[in-house]
Amino acid sequence: MKTLIIGGGAAGASCAARLRRNDEKAEITVLEQSDEISIANCGLPYYIGNVINSEETMHVSDVNKFRNWFNINVLLNTKAVSIDRNNRTVKTADNQEFSYDRLVIATGATPFVPPFEGLNKDKTFTLRTLSDANSIKNYIKEHEVSKAVVVGAGFIGVEMAENLCEPGIRTTIVELSSHIMPNVDIEVATVAQNKLKEKGIEIILNDGVKAFSDDKVILTSGNTVDFDIVIMSIGVMPQIELAKEAGLEVSRGIVVDSTLKTSDEYIYAAGDNVEITDFTTGSKALIPLAGPANRQGRIIADNICGKTETYKNTQGSSVVKIFELTLAAVGANEDRLKKLNIPYLKTFIYSNSHAGYYPGAKQILYKMLFTKEGRILGLQAIGEEGVEKRVDVVATVMRLNGSVHDLLDAELCYAPPFNSAKDAVNILGMNALNIIDGKVRMAFPEDLKDSYLIDVRPKAVFMNETIDGAVNIPITEIRNRLDEIPRDRKVVMFCNTGYTSYVASRIVNQNGFENVYSFGGGIVFFKSQQNFLNSNNS
Amino acid sequence: MKTLIIGGGAAGASCAARLRRNDEKAEITVLEQSDEISIANCGLPYYIGNVINSEETMHVSDVNKFRNWFNINVLLNTKAVSIDRNNRTVKTADNQEFSYDRLVIATGATPFVPPFEGLNKDKTFTLRTLSDANSIKNYIKEHEVSKAVVVGAGFIGVEMAENLCEPGIRTTIVELSSHIMPNVDIEVATVAQNKLKEKGIEIILNDGVKAFSDDKVILTSGNTVDFDIVIMSIGVMPQIELAKEAGLEVSRGIVVDSTLKTSDEYIYAAGDNVEITDFTTGSKALIPLAGPANRQGRIIADNICGKTETYKNTQGSSVVKIFELTLAAVGANEDRLKKLNIPYLKTFIYSNSHAGYYPGAKQILYKMLFTKEGRILGLQAIGEEGVEKRVDVVATVMRLNGSVHDLLDAELCYAPPFNSAKDAVNILGMNALNIIDGKVRMAFPEDLKDSYLIDVRPKAVFMNETIDGAVNIPITEIRNRLDEIPRDRKVVMFCNTGYTSYVASRIVNQNGFENVYSFGGGIVFFKSQQNFLNSNNS
Structure with a gap:
């Protein structure tokens, strides 16, 4: 069996290595357009920030290991440009032709950079490959970089902001939506934003890039931000051109079935170029993550060797360090x-x-x-x-x-x-x-404004600090002060983080009040949301 | 509904609080034989070691909170001595009588101390309650304690050894079995033992206490160990006398059904006094843990209030810090x-x-x-x-x-x-x-002695350090050196931690060798096991 793999990233490399472990006699070829395979992409921001010092450690694996351990034919700097599905061959930019029994498309994704007016490519970087990272490192080393702008505040954007800020570069994040980290909601993102601001990173929300001048970003709002370097981290686009031109079914990503087979029975696809099903909602989605890419590569290797493993969709489990x-x-x-x-x-x-x-x-x-x-x-x-x-x-x-x-x-x-x-x-x-079960009714930040607020903590604590407009009925007194609780409007009880107010609301609910809610997260949560607003206003 | 709860530990306290949250009108009484409820038992070793400084923080909850928040009648220093199941009443040591609609037995367990000859109670302590902890703290403060013996090396024993050793007391652990921490096997325990020894704690295994003299433990082996203080942490016994004398079905613990009801339909039991089913093996077991006790208390509260919640058995999930x-x-x-x-x-x-x-x-x-x-x-x-x-x-x-x-x-x-x-x-x-799937055959420490050993790491690494008797065939050369691998005996390949030897064994297995195994954990694992043996012999 002759397997050809286009792309030596997480999906392609794990597929190749598993293929060999499955079958010592298989012919396995990997075509990789860059000069590196299986690098630690997820570590690149930390490599730029010198948290990771050595370039060598950034290679999860290397070409020699693939060749000598796994007896895999790896061709670097070799870009596949077309697939002939009838003859089962792939052509490369340098006019080589490779035949296959099974083809695996693992071309990944590339950073998206809109064609902004005035964009100076010498000062604008994306981050996907080790050579991208080295370009950024070298630029910082060779120029006086004191001001950075990071456009787009997803994983890469936030990690880059931290790793530019830590060595002392004044960093501004520009994000089009109402909060950073679009995979979470605003309340949780706000806590992260507070931390970034505490560290001196400026965050501009609800605003986008309109154009560039030589050393300024011009925002849609008309505001400008000075920079010495720009990191574009708006998002990535799945690399699907090759598949599309070969007539394979594509949507936003390459379409695959649960065994990761494309619309051609001899061709599989895996990694960031594939449209997956979101495990939770059942909707189609692009969720570019390293864990799923590895898993998919392995499944394809097993399926090529006669198993019928299925990919069980992507949950989008993710984590990011923010200082x-x-x-x-x-x-x-x-x-x-x-x-x-x-x-x-x-x-x-x-x-x-x-x-x-x-x-x-x-x-x-x-x-x-x-x-x-x-x-x-x-x-x-x-x-x-x-x-x-x-x-x-x-x-x-x-x-x-x-x-x-x-x-x-x-x-x-x-x-x-x-x-x-x-x-x-x-x-x-x-x-x-x-x-x-209806045992507690929860209130949320958006409910506080129009509700009657009761702080159920002890009086001394209430006197020290509370939410504006709240009255104090300590939980220990609540059974004797039920007549002070209004029945004609929404009542929200709160405490430090939510347990006491839950217990208090149980007492009151069971005494016939239908309109009493507990504010989950309490005053600690409230303050975490306020801080950011305050600092934004100041 | 009138519920009487015997015992104010994790199970009893969580049952009482949940009962109130379920039912504002319920009559709830807790009889607690000590002078404290709901204390942080699991933190006691750290309280003794002054990692936790304040006694106040050791109260997870307190009597006032139970009375004032939850309107629960808590009686401290009140020991239940008998249950009259016909009349549904409980008598206490001070001759009070309490009636109940539902009774919850949450009497927990007490440390087991065999009646050793010569045991000096002034210098010998167990650790279960806050007052136990204070006794140990006071004894150390008021006496010159430079040598401690900990008998029994389960959770409490190991945590106590650390918390005696850290402030500078020379500590010896005596354990009857072949390794500490009987919930894990010897290989994993050995790594923990190495750490304890590195910190200066002496560990005596396969030896038990025979008797005591005033300042010496006399072991079954005839050896003796000097001490200023002894901590007995052999294990705990479920407190089942009350249940037994009332004619409830008991085994090693109180017998309950999946709703945690005893053989009397008006009586429930929860916590360390209950015999549970081991989730994994289906066998009956005593697994005294705080998490399950809390869960059981809550389930009983819900069932008393008309639900049918079932306890889904105990997995024995556990963790311990060892330095x-x-x-x-x-x-x-x-x-x-x-x-x-x-x-x-x-x-x-x-x-x-x-x-x-x-x-x-x-x-x-x-x-x-x-x-x-x-x-x-x-x-x-x-x-x-x-x-x-x-x-x-x-x-x-x-x-x-x-x-x-x-x-x-x-x-x-x-x-x-x-x-x-x-x-x-x-x-x-x-x-x-x-x-x-038969894709790899694993070898274990016990297989190394009689096998042909191949170190598949690079030659330079092999030259620096390997397992005695091993030959070197680097993975990169293995396809060309198959004829050096014997076919007539068990061959074990190893590397640093097991991945390279797995890949190497796949190559060799697929070339027709049925007798080649990979040593999981590799030389790092091997050394972790050797160190302890060496230091024991020295």
């Missing part, structure tokens, strides 16, 4: 659910990274989305420690079609330095079931 | 599977805590047990960072009846500071499936 913070997410966010008209319930909780009485515990903010039947639609979390751990567990429950009840039943490793006997995962399950 | 190390485990270990005659396959892998090219990555050792059908039976892991995270994910897969294939398909949050694109969880799944 001391970790932001992790899985599944759909509220924005996306709204867009798809999928009904949902939501909740916010704060929970300690580990037992509160053990030193170093830090609060983590969670936003969970779920259906009234208990299906989990998405989780977003931000905090300092143990953030992605909880998202991983919830992603696993989702993957196995578990429900919020399974979060409650999750039995996680417990000791005080690591978590609490009731882990955040359990609390998310309890909270969701209480909401579904 | 810089984290040791975590779930499910059954090899010792237990052997005892229960459950057939199993096993594997060891090493995997980085996060991407190897990102600073600070540390190797984690995993031991996984599974059936040839792919059911996961248990996972043990030890390392510095991200250890319990992977065990939590695997525990969740087990809980939802997933298989090793689901480990492979797990889509976990990935970025270089947090893990690798192929996470350890994925690699465990790949490895297990390769074993099941």
